[in-house]
Amino acid sequence: MxxxxxxxxxxxxxxxxxxxxxxxxxxxxxxxxxxxxxxxxxxxxxxxxxxxxxxxxxxxxxxxxxxxxxxxxxxxxxxxxxxxxxxxxxxxxxxxxxxxxxxxxxxxxxxxxxxxxxxxxxxxxxxxxxxxxxxxxxxxxxxxxxxxxxxxxxxxxxxxxxxxxxxxxxxxxxxxxxxxxxxxxxxxxxxxxxxxxxxxxxxxxxxxxxxxxxxxxxxxxxxxxxxxxxxxxTVAAESPEVPEAPEAPETPEAPEALAKVSTEKTGKAGKTGKTADAPEATGPEDAAGATRTNTDADTTASTTEEGAADALAETGRS
Structure with a gap:
């Protein structure tokens, strides 16, 4: 005791x-x-x-x-x-x-x-x-x-x-x-x-x-x-949202080219040649800076896996 x-x-x-x-x-x-x-x-x-x-x-x-x-x-x-x-x-x-x-x-x-x-x-x-x-x-x-x-x-x-x-x-x-x-x-x-x-x-x-x-x-x-x-x-914590990736440089031909690739891939599968294969590159083997297309979205974002990882790390979600 x-x-x-x-x-x-x-x-x-x-x-x-x-x-x-x-x-x-x-x-x-x-x-x-x-x-x-x-x-x-x-x-x-x-x-x-x-x-x-x-x-x-x-x-x-x-x-x-x-x-x-x-x-x-x-x-x-x-x-x-x-x-x-x-x-x-x-x-x-x-x-x-x-x-x-x-x-x-x-x-x-x-x-x-x-x-x-x-x-x-x-x-x-x-x-x-x-x-x-x-x-x-x-x-x-x-x-x-x-x-x-x-x-x-x-x-x-x-x-x-x-x-x-x-x-x-x-x-x-x-x-x-x-x-x-x-x-x-x-x-x-x-x-x-x-x-x-x-x-x-x-x-x-x-x-x-x-x-x-x-x-x-x-x-x-x-x-x-x-x-x-x-x-x-104490202050409010930083927003956990991932910052938007910078947009790819705009070119007059880009929208038409993307639309053409999407159309040819859907309607002429197997006959589009090398150009039609570009949107399918979505894995780690993609070249850095390659433009990716989402036909269901209204906008197109351009980024790399390294850049996304950096953004996640900055927000504490990696």
């Missing part, structure tokens, strides 16, 4: 250098570099779709990076993703760990405490008497609820209030309380200021500052970061 000082939350330093994540459609974000000291408040801001949540997940060991590197509490990413997950915790992230609307507040808290004890507790803790384990679970819940500023008595039905009946601010506090039950060194919160009034946003940032004051490092995704936070701004 660890000492009391070892159980207290202490922040994890977060360092990123050229950090990037690539998905099936190209780069989600890339070239992210910053350094945050233990107990820092880091605000990840940017427009929707710019990779804010993916950066949050990557820095907490839930998503694998494709370029650069990062460290959380001295643990390198992506090599030590499992270890980073053990020292970090997520607030509610849509599609990842959403609250169950049918559960009550008390059920959520009790379930999280049981899971925490079952999977993260020491072997000695598992052998303790049931009464002792229950008392420790209650203590953890009370500590987390107080730290998150969640007033159970102020809820419509107290702890028996269903999640579906919670206001947005109270649901956010509950998700933070659930994350704090594990006493993480790094807390990650998504959509921090989504659908909140100015007064409610101020309450949330005050709450997060209080957590950093107690030693926990906080990563928070938001649309607008407060002035006192370490601000990390």
């Amino acid at each position: 660890g000492t009391e000082s070892e159980e207290q939350p202490h922040g994890a330093a977060v360092v990123a250098d050229g950090f990037g994540v690539k998905g099936p459609r190209g780069w989600v974000f890339r070239k992210v570099s910053f350094r945050a000291e233990p107990g820092a408040l880091v605000a990840i801001e940017g427009p929707s779709g710019s990779g804010r949540t993916c950066l949050l997940l990557a820095l907490t060991g839930r998503m694998k990076a494709k370029e650069g590197h990062a460290e959380v509490g001295g643990l390198p990413l992506p090599r030590k993703m499992a270890a980073v997950r053990r020292i970090s915790a997520l607030g509610q992230v849509p599609g990842v760990n959403e609250l169950d609307p049918a559960f009550t507040v008390a059920e959520h808290l009790h379930e999280r405490a049981l899971l925490q004890h079952r999977f993260d507790g020491s072997v000695r803790a598992l052998l303790r008497r049931p009464g002792t384990r229950a008392a420790e679970a209650r203590a953890r819940i009370e500590e987390a609820v107080a730290a998150a500023g969640l007033d159970l008595d102020a809820l419509p039905k107290g702890g028996r209030t269903s999640v579906r009946d919670l206001e947005r601010l109270e649901a956010l506090r509950l998700s933070i309380a659930l994350a704090l039950i594990g006493r993480p060194r790094l807390l990650a919160v998504d959509d921090t200021d989504l659908k909140l009034s100015d007064a409610a946003r101020a309450e949330v940032w005050t709450l997060l500052r209080s957590l950093t004051a107690s030693g926990t490092t906080v990563l928070a995704v938001c649309s607008e970061a407060p002035e006192d936070a370490l601000r990390i701004t």
Whole structure:
């Protein structure tokens, strides 16, 4: 069993250098570099779709990076993703760990405490008497609820209030309380200021500052970061579309020649000679720069396989 000082939350330093994540459609974000000291408040801001949540997940060991590197509490990413997950915790992230609307507040808290004890507790803790384990679970819940500023008595039905009946601010506090039950060194919160009034946003940032004051490092995704936070701004990823290939030089005879080749190939197969064979050269053996014809298309593009490969490589889809 660890000492009391070892159980207290202490922040994890977060360092990123050229950090990037690539998905099936190209780069989600890339070239992210910053350094945050233990107990820092880091605000990840940017427009929707710019990779804010993916950066949050990557820095907490839930998503694998494709370029650069990062460290959380001295643990390198992506090599030590499992270890980073053990020292970090997520607030509610849509599609990842959403609250169950049918559960009550008390059920959520009790379930999280049981899971925490079952999977993260020491072997000695598992052998303790049931009464002792229950008392420790209650203590953890009370500590987390107080730290998150969640007033159970102020809820419509107290702890028996269903999640579906919670206001947005109270649901956010509950998700933070659930994350704090594990006493993480790094807390990650998504959509921090989504659908909140100015007064409610101020309450949330005050709450997060209080957590950093107690030693926990906080990563928070938001649309607008407060002035006192370490601000990390993401931007929309480059378009994954392949750039259009340059058109072949126009010549007065080209349209007529192409039309003639297509007509002769269709109506006089075997009698067109060498000219009619030109459009069939579509494999790797084509000469560089050869013009290719698609009779079903309205336009004709001219390119080489080497040029297409270069374009794909530039967009991150090769």
